[in-house]
Amino acid sequence: MTMAGLKYLSGFGNEFSSEDPRCPGALPEGQNNPQVCPYGLYAEQLSGSAFTCPRPTNKRSWFYRILPSVRHKPYIAMCSGNLTESWDEVEPDPNQMRWMPFTIPKTSENKVDFVTGLHTLCGAGDSKSRSGISTHVFTCNTSMVDRCFNNSDGDFLIVPQQGKILVTTEFGKMMVEPKEICVIQQGMRFSVDVFGETRGYVLEVFGAHFELPDLGPIGANGLANPRDFLTPVAWYEDREVATGYTVINKYQGKLFSSQQDFSPFNVVAWHGNYTPYKYNLGNFMVINCVAFDHADPSIFTVLTAKSTRPGVAIADFVIFPPRWGVADHTFRPPYYHRNCMSEFMGLIEGHYEAKEEGFQAGGGSLHSVMTPHGPDGMCFEKNTIAPLKPERVAEGTMAFMFESSFSMAVTKWGLETCQKLDKSYYKCWEPLRKHFDPKWRPSKQ
The missing domain is CATH 2.60.120.10 (Jelly Rolls)
Incomplete structure (x- = not known):
C-alpha cells in the first residue's frame, strides 16, 4: 500500500481487505471478532444483505474502528428540503419532458453542500417496502464540514457532471471526476468535498444492489470490466469534534440528524465484499x-x-x-x-x-x-x-x-x-413531415 486514499483496490464484487499503513497489523488474523482487537479497536459488521443470502449474493464488510458508530445522540427529524419520496404531489403527466441545465447556486448568495443541494426529480415505489427508484440532481458549491450522510433506504449511484468531488467514506477516500461514477451502497456513511460550483445526477435504488449485467452471447469480455472498478484504501482520522459532528440519516424518505463528538471516519482497517466503488466510463x-x-x-x-x-x-x-x-x-x-x-x-x-x-x-x-x-x-x-x-x-x-x-x-x-x-x-418533432409516396416502387437492379 502507498499513501492512504491515493491508491485503490481493483475488482468488482470480490473480497477485499485494507488497513491504514499508519497501523500495520490492524486487521485481525484468523477471525472477524476477536476478544480484543489489535490497537484496542472495536469490531463492527456492516451487512448489505440478509445473513442467509446465498454466498454469491451475500454482502458484508467488517470494520475495525476507534469508536463504534452506535455511540451517538438520538436522531431527530430535520428539514428534508427538496428531497422527497412523495410521488403524488402533482398530477401524472405522460408528456415528453426536458429540463435545461439545472442552476448551481452562487457561493456569494448561498452556501449549499451536497446534502442540502439534493433535489428529487422523479421516482416511483417505496423505501418502506424496499422496492423502488428515485432520480435526484445535486447542485452545490460548498464542502460538507463536520457532517456526513447515511442512506438507510438504498444505494446511491453518483454521476458528477460539473466539478470533481472528493468522497470520504468509512472505507477511505475517492476522488470522482466528470465521466467517472461512484456507488455508495446502503448504510455507508460518506461526506462530499467540492472545489467550486458542482453539479451532477444521482440514481437511487431501494431493495437491490447494483451489479454487472450478464453478458450472454457476448461472451466473457465486453462492456464494463470487473477489474476497472476501484475500491478505496483504508484511511482514518482520530478526531474529536467539541462543537459536535452531525450524522444525517435518510430513513423512509425523510432526513434525520444525530450528534456525536467524534469523526465517523475512524476505521483503521476493514475487509469484506460490501464496499463503495468508482468507475471510469472511459474504460x-x-x-x-x-x-x-x-x-x-x-x-x-x-x-x-x-x-x-x-x-x-x-x-x-x-x-x-x-x-x-x-x-x-x-x-x-x-x-x-x-x-x-x-x-x-x-x-x-x-x-x-x-x-x-x-x-x-x-x-x-x-x-x-x-x-x-x-x-x-x-x-x-x-x-x-x-x-x-x-x-x-x-x-x-x-x-x-x-x-x-x-x-x-x-x-x-x-x-x-x-x-x-x-x-x-415537443416542438423539436414538429418539423417531421410526411414522406409517404403510394406510387413508390422498388428500383430494378
Missing part, C-alpha cells in the same frame, strides 16, 4: 452493430439493479460513449420508440446525436412508460441523406440513461419549482 468496452440495423441500447449497460423478474431491472445505468458507426442501409441515430420502461437521460458533456441543440449538458429528459420519443426533425432529415461511411459517433460526448421498469412520477420541484422544464420540447 467501457463498447459493443455495437457492424452489419445493419440497431442492437438494443441494453448493449451499453454499465450496471444493473435486478428485480425478481428475470431480465427486468429495477434500474439500469446505461451510457452512450464515443464509438464507431458502420452499419449499412441503416438510419444510424436511435430509432423512434415506445418503451415499457421509463428512460431518464442526462448529458455530461458534448452534443447528443439525436438532439444536438436542445439537449444540454447539466440538464435532462424523461420519456415515461410508453411515451413516444426519438430523433428530432433536423436529425432525421440529415441522417436520411447522409453517406453511410464509417464515422465516429458521439466524439467528445458522454450521455447516459437511467432506465427503470417503474413508471416514474415527476415531483413538484421538477415540474414547477426548479423552473427549468422546457415547455417547448
Whole structure:
C-alpha cells in the first residue's frame, strides 16, 4: 500500500481487505471478532444483505474502528428540503419532458453542500417496502464540514457532471471526476468535498444492489470490466469534534440528524465484499452493430439493479460513449420508440446525436412508460441523406440513461419549482413531415 486514499483496490464484487499503513497489523488474523482487537479497536459488521443470502449474493464488510458508530445522540427529524419520496404531489403527466441545465447556486448568495443541494426529480415505489427508484440532481458549491450522510433506504449511484468531488467514506477516500461514477451502497456513511460550483445526477435504488449485467452471447469480455472498478484504501482520522459532528440519516424518505463528538471516519482497517466503488466510463468496452440495423441500447449497460423478474431491472445505468458507426442501409441515430420502461437521460458533456441543440449538458429528459420519443426533425432529415461511411459517433460526448421498469412520477420541484422544464420540447418533432409516396416502387437492379 502507498499513501492512504491515493491508491485503490481493483475488482468488482470480490473480497477485499485494507488497513491504514499508519497501523500495520490492524486487521485481525484468523477471525472477524476477536476478544480484543489489535490497537484496542472495536469490531463492527456492516451487512448489505440478509445473513442467509446465498454466498454469491451475500454482502458484508467488517470494520475495525476507534469508536463504534452506535455511540451517538438520538436522531431527530430535520428539514428534508427538496428531497422527497412523495410521488403524488402533482398530477401524472405522460408528456415528453426536458429540463435545461439545472442552476448551481452562487457561493456569494448561498452556501449549499451536497446534502442540502439534493433535489428529487422523479421516482416511483417505496423505501418502506424496499422496492423502488428515485432520480435526484445535486447542485452545490460548498464542502460538507463536520457532517456526513447515511442512506438507510438504498444505494446511491453518483454521476458528477460539473466539478470533481472528493468522497470520504468509512472505507477511505475517492476522488470522482466528470465521466467517472461512484456507488455508495446502503448504510455507508460518506461526506462530499467540492472545489467550486458542482453539479451532477444521482440514481437511487431501494431493495437491490447494483451489479454487472450478464453478458450472454457476448461472451466473457465486453462492456464494463470487473477489474476497472476501484475500491478505496483504508484511511482514518482520530478526531474529536467539541462543537459536535452531525450524522444525517435518510430513513423512509425523510432526513434525520444525530450528534456525536467524534469523526465517523475512524476505521483503521476493514475487509469484506460490501464496499463503495468508482468507475471510469472511459474504460467501457463498447459493443455495437457492424452489419445493419440497431442492437438494443441494453448493449451499453454499465450496471444493473435486478428485480425478481428475470431480465427486468429495477434500474439500469446505461451510457452512450464515443464509438464507431458502420452499419449499412441503416438510419444510424436511435430509432423512434415506445418503451415499457421509463428512460431518464442526462448529458455530461458534448452534443447528443439525436438532439444536438436542445439537449444540454447539466440538464435532462424523461420519456415515461410508453411515451413516444426519438430523433428530432433536423436529425432525421440529415441522417436520411447522409453517406453511410464509417464515422465516429458521439466524439467528445458522454450521455447516459437511467432506465427503470417503474413508471416514474415527476415531483413538484421538477415540474414547477426548479423552473427549468422546457415547455417547448415537443416542438423539436414538429418539423417531421410526411414522406409517404403510394406510387413508390422498388428500383430494378
